[in-house]
Amino acid sequence: MPVIFRFYIKHCVIGFALSAIFIAGLLWLNVANLWHLISTSDIGLMALVVFWVLNGIVFAGVQTGVAVMLMSEEGDDDAGPKGGSPVALTPAPVKAVQPRK
Numbered sequence: 001m002p003v004i005f006r007f008y009i010k011h012c013v014i015g016f017a018l019s020a021i022f023i024a025g026l027l028w029l030n031v032a033n034l035w036h037l038i039s040t041s042d043i044g045l046m047a048l049v050v051f052w053v054l055n056g057i058v059f060a061g062v063q064t065g066v067a068v069m070l071m072s073e074e075g076d077d078d079a080g081p082k083g084g085s086p087v088a089l090t091p092a093p094v095k096a097v098q099p100r101k
Contacts, residue, residue, distance in 0.1 A: 014063050015063035020052060023048075023055060
C-alpha cells in the first residue's frame with residue numbers, strides 16, 4: 001500500500017478514536033441532556049452511531065490536516081530569509097504645481 005494511503009488511514013482512525021472519546025465525554029457529563037435522550041429513546045443507538053460518524057468525519061479531517069501541516073523535511077531550517085539583497089526605499093522627488101486661478 002502506498003505511503004500516502006497508510007498516512008491517511010492512520011490519521012482517520014486517530015480522528016475517529018478522538019471523536020469517540022469526545023462523545024463519551026459529552027455523554028458522561030450529560031451535556032444538553034444527551035445521555036438521557038439516547039438512553040431512553042428506541043432509536044438511541046442509531047442516533048449515537050450517526051453522532052459518532054459525523055463527528056468522526058470532522059475529527060478525522062482536522063487530524064489529517066494538522067498532521068500534514070506539521071510535516072517537514074529533515075534539516076529544513078526556517079530561520080529567516082534565504083537570500084536576496086535588502087532594498088532601501090527612497091522617496092521620489094515631486095514637483096509642486098501652483099493651481100490655476
